[in-house]
Amino acid sequence: MSLLDRTFAALYDPAMARAERGELGERRRQLLRDSAGHVADVGAGTGVVLDHLGPAVEKVTLIEPNPEMAARLRRRARRGLADADGREAAAKAVVDVREAPAEALPLPDDSVDTAVSMLVLCSVDDPMRALAEIRRVLRPGGRLALIEHVAAPGPTGWLQRALAPTWRVLARGCRLHRDTGSLLVAAGFDVSDVHAWRLPGGGPAAHAIAGIARPR
Numbered sequence: 077m078s079l080l081d082r083t084f085a086a087l088y089d090p091a092m093a094r095a096e097r098g099e100l101g102e103r104r105r106q107l108l109r110d111s112a113g114h115v116a117d118v119g120a121g122t123g124v125v126l127d128h129l130g131p132a133v134e135k136v137t138l139i140e141p142n143p144e145m146a147a148r149l150r151r152r153a154r155r156g157l158a159d160a161d162g163r164e165a166a167a168k169a170v171v172d173v174r175e176a177p178a179e180a181l182p183l184p185d186d187s188v189d190t191a192v193s194m195l196v197l198c199s200v201d202d203p204m205r206a207l208a209e210i211r212r213v214l215r216p217g218g219r220l221a222l223i224e225h226v227a228a229p230g231p232t233g234w235l236q237r238a239l240a241p242t243w244r245v246l247a248r249g250c251r252l253h254r255d256t257g258s259l260l261v262a263a264g265f266d267v268s269d270v271h272a273w274r275l276p277g278g279g280p281a282a283h284a285i286a287g288i289a290r291p292r
C-alpha cells in the first residue's frame with residue numbers, strides 16, 4: 077500500500093463532503109431509494125452508499141480492493157445503514173465487507189438485486205471484465221445504479237487527454253477520458269434510463285452520466 081493510496085483514502089471524505097451534502101448526495105439518494113433485497117456496491121470506497129439506502133434493503137455487500145479503504149468500510153459498516161428518511165430504516169440489514177476487485181466479484185451468479193457503481197468504472201483496469209461480472213451477479217430483473225464521470229467531447233475532452241497521465245497517478249488509477257457510456261452498451265446494458273449529468277465540483281471530471289442500467 078503506497079503513501080498515495082493511504083493519502084487518497086484519508087482525504088476522500090473531506091474532499092467530497094460538500095458535494096455529498098449537495099447535488100451528489102441527492103443524486104445518490106434518488107438512484108438508491110427504491111433499492112431492496114441484496115445491494116452490492118462495487119468499489120465502495122468509504123461506504124457513502126450506506127447513507128442512501130432505503131428500508132427494503134436486507135443485505136449490503138461492500139466490495140473494495142484497496143485495503144485502506146476496506147478498513148474504513150469495516151468501521152463504517154459497524155454503524156449499519158443510516159436512517160435517512162427518519163423511518164425505522166433497514167437497521168437490521170446485514171452489511172458485509174469484501175476485499176476484492178470489480179473484475180472478480182466474490183459473489184455467486186444471480187445473487188444481487190441492485191449493483192452500485194459510483195465513480196468507480198473510471199478506475200478499474202478492465203472495465204469490460206467488471207461489467208461482465210456485474211451482469212453475472214445480477215438476478216434476472218436486477219439493475220445497476222450508476223454515477224460515473226466520462227470522456228467529454230470538444231475542448232474539455234482535449235484537456236482531459238492532456239491531464240490524464242498526471243490525474244491517473246494522483247487519483248489512484250482514475251482514467252479521466254474513459255467512454256464508460258459506450259462500454260456499458262458494449263457490455264450488453266440497456267442505458268435508456270442513464271442520462272448525461274454534471275458532477276458538482278468535478279472540474280475536468282464534471283462530464284458525467286447517472287441513472288439505472290439494466291442487462292439486456
Ligand SMILES: C[S@@+](CC[C@H](N)C(=O)[O-])C[C@H]1O[C@@H](n2cnc3c(N)ncnc32)[C@H](O)[C@@H]1O
Nearest residue numbers: 119120121142145177178194195196199200201
Ligand atoms: C473515487 S472512489 C469512489 C468510491 C465510492 N464508490 C463513492 O462513490 O464514493 C473509487 C473507488 O474505486 C476503487 N477501485 C479502484 N480499482 C478498483 C477495481 N478494480 N475494482 C473495484 N474498485 C476499484 C478505489 O479503491 C476507490 O475506493
